[in-house]
Amino acid sequence: MRRSYGLAAAVVALAVLTAVKLRAQQDWSPPSREMPQMPASSQLGGGWRGSLGAWFRGADEGLDGIRAVGEGMPRDMGAARPRMVRFMGGSRPVAAWSDRNGDGRADMVEVYRGGALAYQLIDADYDGSANVLRVYDASGALARENRY
Structure with a gap:
């Protein structure tokens, strides 16, 4: 009988730990819609760090440890904005921003924790305002x- 109580306590402890980790992962919210x-x-x-730093609050890496890599850049590199920017902390992604319609504003912002979405x-x-926030658990599900 004692073993079943020990096993039940371990299962409950594991469930609480998983819930705490999931809650910590879900604490991010965008600085604005x-x-x-x-x-x-x-x-x-x-x-980009000065003007966009608020979007990286709570990132695994400090702002100084994050580098940005642009993709899909127009030929004129002057003030042009890339269509995709990956923000990397070492070899792991921190965030990825996509401008799918080419208006210079991100249409999708993806935030990564520990390299996972x-x-x-x-x-x-x-229209420039967020409509959907999707939150993924540690397994990627x-x-x-949330719809706005």
Whole structure:
């Protein structure tokens, strides 16, 4: 009988630990429903940190440890904004921003925790404001979806 109590206590403890980890993972919220401007190509070396730093609150890496890599850049690299920016902390992704309609504003912001997708903030109608926040659990399954 004692073993069954010990096993039950272990199961409860594991469930509580999993719930605490999941809650800690779900604590991120965007600083605004207004989607961020994509950093200009000229800002990818680090100039994005000052104006966009609020989007990285609670990131695994401090802002100084995050580098931005642009993809899908137009030929004119002056003030052009890339269509996709991956923010990396070492070899792990911290965030990925996509501008799917080319207006210079992110339409999807993905936030990673420990290298795994944790959140997606989506502007589904391309009006500049988020419509959907998806939260993923540690296994990568959709835990919840909030629509605005």
